[in-house]
Amino acid sequence: MEKPEEINSWKMFEGYNKRYKHFSPTLGCSMKFHIYFPPKSSSQKVPVLYWLSGLTCTDENFIAKAGAQRVASSEGIALVVLDTSPRGLNVEGEADSWDFGVGAGFYLNATQEKWKNWRMYDYVVKEIPKLLSDNFQNLDTSRASIFGHSMGGHGALTIYLKNLDKYKSVSAFSPIANPINCPWGQKAFSNYLGNNKSDWEEYDATCLVSKYSKVSATILIDQGDADNFLDQLMPHKFEETCRSLNVPLLLRWQPGYDHSYFFIATFMDDHIRHHAQALNL
Secondary structure, three states, X not given: OOOOEEEEEEEEOOEEEEXXXXXXXXXXXXXXEEEEEOHHHHOOOEEEEEEEOOOOOOOHHHHHHOOXXXXXXXXXXXXXXXXXXXXXXXXOOOOOEOOEEOOEOOOOEOOOHHHOOOEHHHXXXXXXXXXXXXXXXXXXXXXXXXXXXXXXXXXXXXXXXHOOOOOOOEXXXXXXXOHHHOHHHHHHHHHHHOOOHHHHHOOOHHHHHHXXXXXXXXXXXXXXXXXXXXXXXXXXXXXXXHHHHOOOEEEEEEOOOOOOHHHHHHHHHHHHHHHHHHHOO
């Protein structure tokens, strides 16, 4: 596997934001990602917290807007921030809409031939952890957690539930919690996965929590009650299923907050500390 090339570096809270590019064999294209290295990483291995972003985002939105580095620095956690889809493949129709194709990988492995490069699930779960462990000796990828926003919240929840042995904890901001029943999910799943609804259920957190219910760590979700996309997100469906199965969930409704990074930044410290508690046990 090709060694990632560092393309930018900025000092922040005594650690460093670094941006890298590499060729991804999984996706068949060049990809970029960010790592925030806390100061502790200069002298010892630190755990990893993966961030998955939402529709239209790249690896740059979170690192600049979320305000996560201050607490990641003090807690000694590396932040790994990934892109949301393959790029530069020039597949017909990949950029026709903002909610499908480029910037909208939905963290699944597409089964339809046209979208065969859209394998963000394998990229997140398999390729990136190996790339990190092979090239960054100061990262302890055996201690990992995952979180995300909107489409990335969907990705974090589904990836965590299917890989309870790989991640210590999960959290989400405004996740697409029941995508098989909302327009965003139905559009993505029908194109990437075809029309077999049982294939869709493999990437739906509300369906998966019934299948993988042996969750011990509390799932943290923050949701703004002024979010314009609540009809797409449907957190109540996920909450109802978790409650029926006694799956530990803390769903916090935040009055007046919307779907933006202003909302994310407001509650980011809580999420970093939620993961720090699990990662540093």
